[in-house]
Amino acid sequence: xxxxxxxxxxxxxxxxxxxxxxxxxxxxxxxxxxxxxxxxxxxxxxxxxxxxxxxxxxxxxxxxxxxxxxxxxxxxxxxxxxxxxxxxxxxxxxxxxxxxxxxxxxxxxxxxxxxxxxxxxxxxxxxxxxxxxxxxxxxxxxxxxxxxxxxxxxxxxxxxxxxxxxxxxxxxxxxxxxxxxxxxxxxxxxxxxxxxxxxxxxxxxxxxxxxxxxxxxxxxxxxxxxxxxxxxxxxxxxxxxxxxxxxxxxxxxxxxxxxxxxxx
Amino acid sequence: xxxxxxxxxxxxxxxxxxxxxxxxxxxxxxxxxxxxxxxxxxxxxxxxxxxxxxxxxxxxxxxxxxxxxxxxxxxxxxxxxxxxxxxxxxxxxxxxxxxxxxxxxxxxxxxxxxxxxxxxxxxxxxxxxxxxxxxxxxxxxxxxxxxxxxxxxxxxxxxxxxxxxxxxxxxxxxxxxxxxxxxxxxxxxxxxxxxxxxxxxxxxxxxxxxxxxxxxxxxxxxxxxxxxxxxxxxxxxxxxxxxxxxxxxxxxxxxxxxxxxxxxxxxxxxxxxxxxxxxxx
Numbered sequence: 001x002x003x004x005x006x007x008x009x010x011x012x013x014x015x016x017x018x019x020x021x022x023x024x025x026x027x028x029x030x031x032x033x034x035x036x037x038x039x040x041x042x043x044x045x046x047x048x049x050x051x052x053x054x055x056x057x058x059x060x061x062x063x064x065x066x067x068x069x070x071x072x073x074x075x076x077x078x079x080x081x082x083x084x085x086x087x088x089x090x091x092x093x094x095x096x097x098x099x100x101x102x103x104x105x106x107x108x109x110x111x112x113x114x115x116x117x118x119x120x121x122x123x124x125x126x127x128x129x130x131x132x133x134x135x136x137x138x139x140x141x142x143x144x145x146x147x148x149x150x151x152x153x154x155x156x157x158x159x160x161x162x163x164x165x166x167x168x169x170x171x172x173x174x175x176x177x178x179x180x181x182x183x184x185x186x187x188x189x190x191x192x193x194x195x196x197x198x199x200x201x202x203x204x205x206x207x208x209x210x211x212x213x214x215x216x217x218x219x220x221x222x223x224x225x226x227x228x229x230x231x232x233x234x235x236x237x238x239x240x241x242x243x244x245x246x247x248x249x250x251x252x253x254x255x256x257x258x259x260x261x262x263x264x
Numbered sequence: 265x266x267x268x269x270x271x272x273x274x275x276x277x278x279x280x281x282x283x284x285x286x287x288x289x290x291x292x293x294x295x296x297x298x299x300x301x302x303x304x305x306x307x308x309x310x311x312x313x314x315x316x317x318x319x320x321x322x323x324x325x326x327x328x329x330x331x332x333x334x335x336x337x338x339x340x341x342x343x344x345x346x347x348x349x350x351x352x353x354x355x356x357x358x359x360x361x362x363x364x365x366x367x368x369x370x371x372x373x374x375x376x377x378x379x380x381x382x383x384x385x386x387x388x389x390x391x392x393x394x395x396x397x398x399x400x401x402x403x404x405x406x407x408x409x410x411x412x413x414x415x416x417x418x419x420x421x422x423x424x425x426x427x428x429x430x431x432x433x434x435x436x437x438x439x440x441x442x443x444x445x446x447x448x449x450x451x452x453x454x455x456x457x458x459x460x461x462x463x464x465x466x467x468x469x470x471x472x473x474x475x476x477x478x479x480x481x482x483x484x485x486x487x488x489x490x491x492x493x494x495x496x497x498x499x500x501x502x503x504x505x506x507x508x509x510x511x512x513x514x515x516x517x518x519x520x521x522x523x524x525x526x527x528x529x530x531x532x533x534x535x536x537x538x539x540x541x542x543x544x545x
């Protein structure tokens with residue numbers, strides 16, 4: 001037993017080193033912009049950069065739009081499949097797996113092929129390009145959002161809730177927005193935070209669709225500054241931590257459900 | 265009629281999937297089989313087998329394979345240590361939280377973190393110089409090449425492995441171990457004939473998923489190497505940006521090759537998952 005414990009501890013310690021060393025290194029590096037002293041200068045520079053504020057605001061709005069439109073599309077679909085259309089489940093699940101088969105870089109290539117010319121020249125105006133970007137993010141987040149919602153629906157008794165609401169005279173709108181959505185709030189919030197974590201730092205789609213998002217801004221900064229990127233890295237790590245922490249806090253008590261995700 | 269109306273409820277979803285997933289990807293697949301004038305041809309597919317493009321695919325596959333296998337091995341040992349290693353319960357909880365965060369900490373910020381830590385003037389590099397008098401860059405280490413990229417990608421590969429393997433390890437029933445011990449099996453025999461065969465589909469499936477996870481990656485590689493390492497995703501990115509290849513249809517064929525490889529990966533993963541599910545419920 002002692003031997004097993006030794007090896008177990010060894011792997012855990014190694015894992016902890018791999019996890020924390022780059023973080024500590026980055027934190028240390030980010031504080032050294034001023035020679036000889038530790039300071040938050042790099043952070044100040046980042047926060048005072050108007051391009052930071054603009055791009056971060058843009059990406060946050062993008063994330064919020066993706067979350068709202070995505071949930072409005074996916075929750076009714078998943079609900080309907082549960083209640084009325086179980087025969088559609090295999091095909092819907094197959095589609096939600098497809099974003100794994102089509103990586104973001106390939107997806108955006110297809111977007112540009114189709115939507116940069118007639119009949120649907122979406123990339124010709126800013127508004128429609130933003131919409132295209134949002135739909136792209138919805139595709140990227142689809143596997144995670146759908147699974148989250150689907151797991152939520154499995155945990156509640158959709159049929160009984162629906163029939164009870166109907167017998168009290170509720171219409172479909174009331175059922176969805178006053179019964180189903182509130183009952184799914186943990187699953188919806190998990191999906192929302194995960195989508196947020198994915199979208200805010202996303203680079204591939206935003207860069208190749210030429211939108212002024214946070215990801216391309218970070219890369220731009222990385223090309224001509226040394227310490228500010230490290231500061232950005234720490235800030236976005238804190239953001240990821242907050243998003244995942246909130247998910248785990250919310251799903252506490254629910255059966256252990258892993259959050260796999262990310263756009264790399 | 266009622267059946268048709270029921271399908272109407274999922275129509276928006278299918279419309280979305282067609283417009284922003286199926287149509288774009290199938291247009292690339294079709295484009296891979298067309299010449300610039302739109303006639304059917306196999307020339308683009310044939311052109312994929314030129315040395316420079318084959319090298320790109322090979323490089324992507326090699327890095328993906330290295331990080332997938334190393335990440336899977338390390339991740340499995342970690343998960344095993346935390347779940348079956350007899351450690352305090354809080355270790356497991358902490359590990360799962362950290363892995364949830366780390367597997368989502370990717371892309372550009374991850375590249376920055378490794379540049380700040382192991383770049384030419386990074387924290388660890390400087391520490392080695394100051395404390396041990398060794399410059400790791402003189403010893404052949406380079407963050408901006410194959411192994412540097414692999415090391416960086418491992419940061420989200422092994423946590424992902426922990427998250428995938430934890431439920432499978434949880435599913436190993438205590439009774440199986442007791443039963444094999446009652447029949448006189450050694451620890452090695454238990455692993456060789458009971459635990460490993462049960463875990464094998466989960467393990468292989470996880471390796472495939474990690475492979476695919478890296479194979480499609482673009483942002484971290486771009487941010488770290490500035491596009492100098494000729495990975496296949498970098499090649500497609502350059503193709504979109506409109507330099508390099510003069511034949512866009514060859515670019516579509518590049519994308520087609522990626523879709524095929526990813527489809528094989530995900531197909532294999534799904535199949536292995538269904539085999540795992542048989543035992544672990």
